[in-house]
Amino acid sequence: MIIGTKTIPSAGRRVRTLLVHICDVCRAKFETFSGKCREKSIFTYCSPACLSLGRSATGPSGRLLETILVDRYGVSRATNLPQFTEARKNASISKFGVEFPLQNKDVAALGRSEESKSKKYQTRKKNGTIRRSYEEDKLYDGLCSLFGKEHVERWKYVNGWCIDLYVEPLDAYIQYDGLFWHGYDRCTEEIECFEKPVDVVIYKTILRDTQQNIWFASQKMNLIRVIGPSQIQNFLNLLI
Protein backbone atom coordinates (compact mmCIF):
# COMPACT_ATOMS: atom_id res chain seq x y z
CA MET A 1 0.00 0.00 0.00
CA ILE A 2 1.08 3.58 -0.55
CA ILE A 3 1.88 5.27 2.74
CA GLY A 4 3.18 8.61 1.51
CA THR A 5 5.12 10.59 -1.04
CA LYS A 6 8.41 12.42 -1.14
CA THR A 7 10.10 14.59 -3.71
CA ILE A 8 13.62 14.43 -5.05
CA PRO A 9 15.44 16.99 -7.20
CA SER A 10 15.55 16.21 -10.89
CA ALA A 11 17.15 17.69 -14.01
CA GLY A 12 16.48 21.39 -14.42
CA ARG A 13 14.30 22.98 -11.83
CA ARG A 14 11.83 20.15 -11.78
CA VAL A 15 11.29 17.80 -8.91
CA ARG A 16 10.18 14.20 -9.15
CA THR A 17 7.69 12.61 -6.82
CA LEU A 18 8.41 9.25 -5.27
CA LEU A 19 5.75 7.04 -3.76
CA VAL A 20 6.60 5.34 -0.49
CA HIS A 21 5.05 1.89 -0.13
CA ILE A 22 4.78 -0.94 2.34
CA CYS A 23 4.65 -4.29 0.55
CA ASP A 24 1.25 -5.89 1.16
CA VAL A 25 2.84 -9.32 1.44
CA CYS A 26 6.16 -9.02 3.28
CA ARG A 27 5.62 -5.54 4.81
CA ALA A 28 9.00 -4.30 3.48
CA LYS A 29 9.22 -0.56 2.85
CA PHE A 30 10.11 0.46 -0.71
CA GLU A 31 9.90 3.43 -3.08
CA THR A 32 8.90 3.86 -6.72
CA PHE A 33 8.45 6.79 -9.05
CA SER A 34 4.90 8.02 -9.07
CA GLY A 35 2.57 7.60 -11.99
CA LYS A 36 -1.13 8.14 -12.57
CA CYS A 37 -1.86 4.42 -12.47
CA ARG A 38 0.44 3.66 -9.59
CA GLU A 39 -1.24 6.25 -7.42
CA LYS A 40 -4.53 4.40 -7.87
CA SER A 41 -3.10 1.11 -6.57
CA ILE A 42 -4.77 -0.37 -3.55
CA PHE A 43 -2.16 -3.03 -2.96
CA THR A 44 1.49 -2.76 -3.93
CA TYR A 45 4.26 -5.33 -3.87
CA CYS A 46 8.02 -5.02 -3.58
CA SER A 47 9.05 -7.89 -5.88
CA PRO A 48 7.71 -10.32 -8.52
CA ALA A 49 7.59 -13.04 -5.83
CA CYS A 50 5.44 -10.90 -3.52
CA LEU A 51 3.31 -9.83 -6.50
CA SER A 52 2.61 -13.46 -7.32
CA LEU A 53 1.69 -14.28 -3.71
CA GLY A 54 -0.42 -11.14 -3.47
CA ARG A 55 -2.42 -12.08 -6.55
CA SER A 56 -2.97 -15.70 -5.55
CA ALA A 57 -6.42 -16.65 -4.27
CA THR A 58 -5.39 -16.08 -0.65
CA GLY A 59 -3.39 -12.87 -1.24
CA PRO A 60 -4.84 -9.37 -0.82
CA SER A 61 -5.32 -8.74 -4.57
CA GLY A 62 -6.73 -12.22 -5.08
CA ARG A 63 -9.29 -11.73 -2.34
CA LEU A 64 -10.19 -8.30 -3.71
CA LEU A 65 -10.67 -9.79 -7.17
CA GLU A 66 -13.07 -12.30 -5.69
CA THR A 67 -15.04 -9.54 -3.94
CA ILE A 68 -15.22 -7.46 -7.12
CA LEU A 69 -16.34 -10.45 -9.16
CA VAL A 70 -19.04 -11.29 -6.63
CA ASP A 71 -20.23 -7.66 -6.38
CA ARG A 72 -20.15 -6.85 -10.05
CA TYR A 73 -20.86 -10.15 -11.75
CA GLY A 74 -22.26 -12.38 -9.02
CA VAL A 75 -19.56 -15.04 -9.41
CA SER A 76 -16.52 -15.76 -7.28
CA ARG A 77 -14.28 -16.91 -10.11
CA ALA A 78 -13.61 -15.29 -13.46
CA THR A 79 -14.23 -18.57 -15.23
CA ASN A 80 -17.79 -18.55 -13.85
CA LEU A 81 -18.68 -15.38 -15.77
CA PRO A 82 -21.77 -15.96 -17.94
CA GLN A 83 -19.90 -15.52 -21.23
CA PHE A 84 -17.50 -18.28 -20.23
CA THR A 85 -20.06 -20.69 -18.77
CA GLU A 86 -22.30 -20.31 -21.82
CA ALA A 87 -19.45 -21.01 -24.25
CA ARG A 88 -18.32 -23.95 -22.13
CA LYS A 89 -21.80 -25.41 -21.99
CA ASN A 90 -22.27 -25.18 -25.76
CA ALA A 91 -18.89 -26.79 -26.43
CA SER A 92 -19.69 -29.58 -24.00
CA ILE A 93 -23.09 -30.26 -25.56
CA SER A 94 -21.66 -30.44 -29.08
CA LYS A 95 -18.71 -32.62 -28.03
CA PHE A 96 -20.09 -34.88 -25.32
CA GLY A 97 -23.87 -34.47 -25.55
CA VAL A 98 -24.14 -33.20 -21.96
CA GLU A 99 -23.97 -29.76 -20.37
CA PHE A 100 -20.93 -30.59 -18.29
CA PRO A 101 -18.19 -32.88 -19.67
CA LEU A 102 -17.98 -34.84 -16.41
CA GLN A 103 -21.62 -35.90 -16.83
CA ASN A 104 -20.31 -38.03 -19.66
CA LYS A 105 -19.07 -41.31 -18.14
CA ASP A 106 -16.19 -41.76 -20.59
CA VAL A 107 -14.90 -38.30 -19.85
CA ALA A 108 -15.28 -38.75 -16.11
CA ALA A 109 -13.23 -41.95 -16.33
CA LEU A 110 -10.36 -40.08 -17.90
CA GLY A 111 -9.82 -38.28 -14.64
CA ARG A 112 -7.80 -35.17 -14.21
CA SER A 113 -4.37 -36.73 -13.98
CA GLU A 114 -1.31 -34.97 -15.27
CA GLU A 115 -1.02 -37.86 -17.72
CA SER A 116 -4.42 -37.23 -19.31
CA LYS A 117 -3.68 -33.51 -19.47
CA SER A 118 -0.44 -34.22 -21.28
CA LYS A 119 -2.15 -36.70 -23.61
CA LYS A 120 -4.86 -34.22 -24.50
CA TYR A 121 -2.21 -31.67 -25.28
CA GLN A 122 -0.17 -34.11 -27.43
CA THR A 123 -3.31 -34.77 -29.48
CA ARG A 124 -3.89 -31.07 -30.07
CA LYS A 125 -0.25 -30.70 -31.05
CA LYS A 126 -0.48 -33.59 -33.52
CA ASN A 127 -3.74 -32.30 -35.01
CA GLY A 128 -2.39 -28.77 -35.24
CA THR A 129 -5.32 -27.41 -33.24
CA ILE A 130 -3.20 -25.36 -30.85
CA ARG A 131 -4.01 -21.69 -31.21
CA ARG A 132 -1.19 -19.77 -32.78
CA SER A 133 -0.62 -16.31 -34.12
CA TYR A 134 1.08 -14.78 -37.12
CA GLU A 135 3.80 -13.45 -34.81
CA GLU A 136 4.45 -16.86 -33.24
CA ASP A 137 4.81 -18.37 -36.73
CA LYS A 138 7.21 -15.61 -37.69
CA LEU A 139 9.36 -16.22 -34.61
CA TYR A 140 9.31 -19.97 -35.26
CA ASP A 141 10.35 -19.54 -38.90
CA GLY A 142 13.17 -17.18 -37.89
CA LEU A 143 14.51 -19.62 -35.29
CA CYS A 144 14.27 -22.52 -37.75
CA SER A 145 16.35 -20.67 -40.32
CA LEU A 146 18.99 -19.96 -37.65
CA PHE A 147 19.13 -23.32 -35.91
CA GLY A 148 17.45 -25.78 -38.28
CA LYS A 149 13.91 -27.05 -38.03
CA GLU A 150 14.97 -30.24 -36.23
CA HIS A 151 16.35 -28.20 -33.32
CA VAL A 152 13.30 -26.02 -32.74
CA GLU A 153 10.29 -27.57 -31.04
CA ARG A 154 6.91 -25.88 -30.85
CA TRP A 155 4.41 -26.12 -28.01
CA LYS A 156 6.52 -27.93 -25.46
CA TYR A 157 4.59 -29.19 -22.47
CA VAL A 158 6.36 -28.13 -19.27
CA ASN A 159 4.94 -28.29 -15.73
CA GLY A 160 1.36 -28.11 -17.03
CA TRP A 161 2.04 -25.20 -19.38
CA CYS A 162 2.28 -25.08 -23.14
CA ILE A 163 5.49 -23.22 -23.91
CA ASP A 164 5.57 -21.71 -27.42
CA LEU A 165 9.08 -22.79 -28.40
CA TYR A 166 12.08 -24.74 -27.25
CA VAL A 167 15.43 -24.18 -28.96
CA GLU A 168 17.67 -27.12 -28.24
CA PRO A 169 21.11 -25.61 -29.10
CA LEU A 170 20.35 -22.73 -26.71
CA ASP A 171 18.61 -24.95 -24.15
CA ALA A 172 16.08 -22.14 -23.97
CA TYR A 173 12.30 -21.99 -23.75
CA ILE A 174 10.74 -19.05 -25.54
CA GLN A 175 7.34 -17.49 -25.08
CA TYR A 176 5.93 -14.96 -27.50
CA ASP A 177 3.75 -12.53 -25.55
CA GLY A 178 1.27 -10.37 -27.42
CA LEU A 179 0.98 -6.88 -25.96
CA PHE A 180 -2.77 -6.83 -25.38
CA TRP A 181 -3.46 -10.26 -23.88
CA HIS A 182 -0.36 -10.23 -21.69
CA GLY A 183 -1.20 -6.77 -20.40
CA TYR A 184 1.92 -4.99 -21.68
CA ASP A 185 0.04 -2.13 -23.30
CA ARG A 186 -1.39 -0.86 -20.01
CA CYS A 187 -0.24 -0.67 -16.45
CA THR A 188 -1.36 -3.55 -14.24
CA GLU A 189 -3.07 -1.20 -11.82
CA GLU A 190 -5.48 -0.16 -14.56
CA ILE A 191 -6.14 -3.79 -15.51
CA GLU A 192 -6.72 -4.61 -11.83
CA CYS A 193 -9.65 -2.18 -11.77
CA PHE A 194 -11.50 -4.80 -13.91
CA GLU A 195 -13.53 -2.17 -15.76
CA LYS A 196 -14.16 -4.70 -18.53
CA PRO A 197 -14.62 -8.47 -18.23
CA VAL A 198 -11.69 -8.96 -20.61
CA ASP A 199 -9.46 -7.42 -17.94
CA VAL A 200 -10.09 -10.47 -15.79
CA VAL A 201 -8.73 -12.69 -18.57
CA ILE A 202 -5.69 -10.45 -19.06
CA TYR A 203 -5.11 -10.41 -15.32
CA LYS A 204 -5.12 -14.21 -15.21
CA THR A 205 -2.60 -14.28 -18.05
CA ILE A 206 -0.32 -11.89 -16.17
CA LEU A 207 -0.64 -14.09 -13.12
CA ARG A 208 0.26 -17.21 -15.10
CA ASP A 209 3.23 -15.44 -16.73
CA THR A 210 4.51 -14.50 -13.28
CA GLN A 211 4.12 -18.05 -12.02
CA GLN A 212 6.03 -19.33 -15.06
CA ASN A 213 8.86 -16.83 -14.52
CA ILE A 214 9.22 -17.88 -10.91
CA TRP A 215 9.01 -21.61 -11.65
CA PHE A 216 11.54 -21.56 -14.50
CA ALA A 217 13.96 -19.51 -12.38
CA SER A 218 13.55 -21.96 -9.49
CA GLN A 219 14.40 -24.87 -11.83
CA LYS A 220 17.35 -22.96 -13.29
CA MET A 221 15.79 -23.33 -16.73
CA ASN A 222 16.01 -20.58 -19.33
CA LEU A 223 12.75 -18.89 -20.20
CA ILE A 224 12.90 -16.00 -22.62
CA ARG A 225 9.94 -13.73 -23.32
CA VAL A 226 9.73 -11.99 -26.67
CA ILE A 227 7.32 -9.17 -26.05
CA GLY A 228 5.32 -7.68 -28.90
CA PRO A 229 5.78 -7.88 -32.68
CA SER A 230 8.53 -5.25 -32.78
CA GLN A 231 10.78 -7.41 -30.59
CA ILE A 232 10.79 -10.45 -32.88
CA GLN A 233 13.41 -9.21 -35.35
CA ASN A 234 15.52 -7.64 -32.57
CA PHE A 235 15.56 -10.95 -30.74
CA LEU A 236 16.52 -12.92 -33.85
CA ASN A 237 19.30 -10.40 -34.61
CA LEU A 238 20.75 -10.97 -31.14
CA LEU A 239 21.16 -14.65 -31.91
CA ILE A 240 23.04 -14.22 -35.19
Ligand SMILES: [Zn+2]
Ligand atom coordinates in the same frame (compact mmCIF):
# COMPACT_ATOMS: atom_id res chain seq x y z
ZN1 LIG B 1 7.35 -7.90 -0.44
